[in-house]
Every structure is written in C-alpha cells, then in structure tokens.
Amino acid sequence: MNVALKSAHRVEDVQSPGLQVDHITVTYKNGHTALRDASFSIPAGTITALVGVNGAGKSTLFKAVMGFVPLAQGKVTIFGEPAATALKRNAVAYVPQSEDVDWNFPVLVEDVVMMGRYGHMNFMRIARAEDKRAVDAALERVGMSDYRKRQIGELSGGQKKRVFLARALAQDGRLILLDEPFTGVDVRTEEAIIMLLQALRDEGRVMLVSTHNLGSVPRFCDRAVLVNRTVLAAGPTAEVFTKSNLEKAFGGVLRQFILGGAELHDDEDKRKVTVLTDDEHPFVIYGEETNGEKAGK
Numbered sequence: 001m002n003v004a005l006k007s008a009h010r011v012e013d014v015q016s017p018g019l020q021v022d023h024i025t026v027t028y029k030n031g032h033t034a035l036r037d038a039s040f041s042i043p044a045g046t047i048t049a050l051v052g053v054n055g056a057g058k059s060t061l062f063k064a065v066m067g068f069v070p071l072a073q074g075k076v077t078i079f080g081e082p083a084a085t086a087l088k089r090n091a092v093a094y095v096p097q098s099e100d101v102d103w104n105f106p107v108l109v110e111d112v113v114m115m116g117r118y119g120h121m122n123f124m125r126i127a128r129a130e131d132k133r134a135v136d137a138a139l140e141r142v143g144m145s146d147y148r149k150r151q152i153g154e155l156s157g158g159q160k161k162r163v164f165l166a167r168a169l170a171q172d173g174r175l176i177l178l179d180e181p182f183t184g185v186d187v188r189t190e191e192a193i194i195m196l197l198q199a200l201r202d203e204g205r206v207m208l209v210s211t212h213n214l215g216s217v218p219r220f221c222d223r224a225v226l227v228n229r230t231v232l233a234a235g236p237t238a239e240v241f242t243k244s245n246l247e248k249a250f251g252g253v254l255r256q257f258i259l260g261g262a263e264l265h266d267d268e269d270k271r272k273v274t275v276l277t278d279d280e281h282p283f284v285i286y287g288e289e290t291n292g293e294k295a296g297k
C-alpha cells in the first residue's frame, strides 16, 4: 500500500479542457531563460500542484499564464481559448505570493476584495449591487466578514491569504492560480483553504497551486506538475509523485530518510518507509521501489 497516494479524487472532466501550456519559453529582460519548452495540460474540475525547487520557474509560469511576462515561444490556451481572450473575460484569478504584495499600501480588506470585481465593471469602476453582493459572499466564504473594515496590512499572514482568496472568489475566475497559499499559515487555515479549493473544484473550476508542502499534495491535488526550468513530469499525482521523479525535480535539495528492517518491522516484512521533504511537510512512501529493487513483500 502506498500510504501517501491513497486519496483518489472525483472523476475529472477530461473532455473539458482547462489550462494548456504548449512549449513555452520565458526569457527575462536580463537575458535569463527561466522556462524553456515547458508543456502540460490540465482538465477542468481539478486541483493541480506545481512543485519545484526555489527558482525552478513556478512564479514565472504563473506570470506567463497571466500575460505579465511575454512568451519568447509557445502558447497558453485557457478553456479552449487563447490566453489573452480568457484573461479579457476575467476567467483567470491570481492569488500572489505574500512577498509580491506591498502590505503598507493603505487599503481596506473590502476594497482588496472589490478589486476582484474591477474587470466586471466599466471604466468608471462604480460598484453595482451585484458587485457588493459578490464581495459580501466572498468574504463570508473565507470567514473574513468581520475584518472587512480593517487595513490589509494589519492582518496576520493567514488572514491576508484568505482576503486574497476572497478577491479571487469575487472575481469568479474559472482558473485560479495560487502562488504558495500555505506559506506562513497555520494548519487550521491550511485545512480551511484546502476545503475551499475542493469546493471550487466541484464547481468545475481549475486550480493550479504552487507549494513546497510535498506531503499535502497527494492528499488534495488530483494532478501534479514538476518543474525545474522546464516541465519534468505532469499528470495524475499517483503517476507523477514517485521517488525518482521527485529526486529528478529536487536533486540534492530533497532530504530523504528511509526506515526499514528491524527499525520498522519485527517480522520478515521487507517494506520500507521513505520520507522525502524539502519543507516541513514530508512526502511519505511506504513499500514503493527503492534504488531499483522492489521494496514490497
């Protein structure tokens, strides 16, 4: 039994395209190519983990999908449409990494969430009743209604994350990109965010979540994309999250512990427990192949 891969999820809507990234290359102005010939596709109604070492190109991939950085090559298709068309229709919501936000900017929580509605408004940006309703509902859904009149900079890390999630909900994006949503949040908030993502998946949305919490991935992500300056592997989590793929993606960065033999069993059972981690949430493999040999009984 593979303990970590037990949690199979609902059937994906494989007929319905979500996000398709075809052979994209992104080169920054300073000449650094952060992604080269990267390709993967994910169907609608799924949660996909985006996993890789620091500097692997995860944020760059998000920026490429959002059209924030130009593509030197390749194309991005969202729900069967060119990315630019989907972005214009507000189909894509982005929850940035905390470090990318200026928290000193004086703005109320409810105003941050209302920003999610801007794309639905005309150029005067006058909120209509339906915009206000969407903001109320989004704040309610993330449990932040009581904080709506607070300055965003006064909130805790986990509360800020929830406010940015509410902004994505208010936007009603069908593709939601989340850049490290669990960094700096406690376990309860992480659980709440995971439950919210699962509910959004069941509404047919697509979530792409970058994370260093390897252990959480098989629990709530249907699929995974491993990156290191290109896409190394992509597909259902059970197929992608293998020891050899993770070693390929993380190289020497990954810490690895193997428990076996007398440490684990008092009988002839030869299965070993392998713990892989690049963070505080390890990925645990029980009885999978190790070093080319079958570790099962």
Ligand SMILES: Nc1ncnc2c1ncn2[C@@H]1O[C@H](COP(=O)(O)OP(=O)(O)OP(=O)(O)O)[C@@H](O)[C@H]1O
Pocket: 028, 029, 030, 032, 033, 034, 052, 053, 054, 055, 056, 057, 058, 059, 060, 061
């Ligand atoms: N604006 C920029 N100009 C030049 N190089 C950049 C720029 N932004 C990122 N890079 C470089 O591109 C590479 C990929 O960075 P990126 O931020 O996409 O990585 P990441 O996988 O999100 O990392 P982390 O896990 O640390 O958030 C890095 O080598 C980084 O230094």
